[in-house]
Amino acid sequence: DTGVSQDPRHKITKRGQNVTFRCDPISEHNRLYWYRQTLGQGPEFLTYFQNEAQLEKSRLLSDRFSAERPKGSFSTLEIQRTEQGDSAMYLCASSLRSLAPSGANVLTFGAGSRLTVL
Amino acid sequence: SQKIEQNSEALNIQEGKTATLTCNYTNYSPAYLQWYRQDPGRGPVFLLLIRENEKEKRKERLKVTFDTTLKQSLFHITASQPADSATYLCAPRGGSQGNLIFGKGTKLSVKP
Numbered sequence: 001d002t003g004v005s006q007d008p009r010h011k012i013t014k015r016g017q018n019v020t021f022r023c024d025p026i027s028e029h030n031r032l033y034w035y036r037q038t039l040g041q042g043p044e045f046l047t048y049f050q051n052e053a054q055l056e057k058s059r060l061l062s063d064r065f066s067a068e069r070p071k072g073s074f075s076t077l078e079i080q081r082t083e084q085g086d087s088a089m090y091l092c093a094s095s096l097r098s099l100a101p102s103g104a105n106v107l108t109f110g111a112g113s114r115l116t117v118l
Numbered sequence: 119s120q121k122i123e124q125n126s127e128a129l130n131i132q133e134g135k136t137a138t139l140t141c142n143y144t145n146y147s148p149a150y151l152q153w154y155r156q157d158p159g160r161g162p163v164f165l166l167l168i169r170e171n172e173k174e175k176r177k178e179r180l181k182v183t184f185d186t187t188l189k190q191s192l193f194h195i196t197a198s199q200p201a202d203s204a205t206y207l208c209a210p211r212g213g214s215q216g217n218l219i220f221g222k223g224t225k226l227s228v229k230p
Contacts, residue, residue: 004161033217040127042207042220043162056217091161104150104169104211107218109161 004110006092012116013082020078021113025094032075033107034067035091036060043091049075050097082117089114120146122221124208130227131198139193139224141208148210151184151191152218156205162220165206166193198228 005024013019025032031050035043046065047057051072061067064082069075079086093107125140141151150169154162168175168184168191175182181194191210195202205223 035220040222042122042222045217045219048217058217093161104152104167105218106152106164106167107154107162108164111159111161 004092004094004108006090006110006113008113009111010114010116012118014118015082015084017082018078018080019082019115020076021090021092021115023075023077023092023094023110025074025092026108027073029094029096029108030072031095031097031105032069033093033095034075034077035093037089037091037112038087046077079115082115084117087115087117120144120219122208122210122219124206124221124224126224127222128225128227130229133199133228133230135198137195137198137202137226137228139206139208139226141191141193141210141221143189143208143210146210147186147189151182151208151210153180153182153191153193154207154209154220156207156223162207195226198226200228200230202226203228 007022033048034046037043045058046061047067049069052069064080067077089112091112093109095105095107121144123142152167153165156162166182168182179196183192205225207223208221209218
């Protein structure tokens with residue numbers, strides 16, 4: 001297993017276009033997360049899946065953003081009608097949900113997909 | 119709302135010294151707190167996790183403390199090296215079961 005893979009690594013698009021990012025998590029991980037990071041800021045939580053179910057979405061995730069994980073394996077994050085404010089690094093992470101009551105989620109991140117909206 | 123503050127945006131120290139980074143949180147009580155390292159252009163990498171019932175955790179040259187009364191975690195790197203230069207992120211567990219909330223990070227620069 002080569003870790004969490006994200007594609008593409010870089011995307012430049014014009015305002016108003018749609019973009020899609022793909023994330024392939026570590027195969028045995030059942031949880032998958034999307035975060036967004038801008039320069040000088042920490043990662044901001046967008047959404048996460050447990051298997052194929054999307055369990056939580058941040059208020060940051062506007063209607064233009066949609067994420068899917070159709071078979072509980074890879075995930076896609078689509079941004080419709082991109083705006084310049086969407087320019088950021090989009091990070092995907094995965095984890096294995098612990099069955100212990102106090103189990104902790106340790107996240108393994110991919111290298112990210114950098115989006116530039118012109 | 120939940121808020122995380124990391125003491126400074128940047129910390130410059132001399133090689134061999136101990137670096138101490140601070141993470142303060144307000145408006146919630148996380149069951150655990152994690153520290154991650156992030157290099158430019160890369161995703162964060164997990165370093166250490168400390169639970170609310172643990173006072174201190176160590177891993178090689180790293181040490182983390184967790185004071186639930188002060189709502190603060192301290193992250194120490196002893197005998198720092200230029201290779202330790204990176205941004206360090208504090209991440210207390212969020213209010214839900216799933217997500218982690220990250221601080222803005224502290225950029226550490228270790229000068230030879």
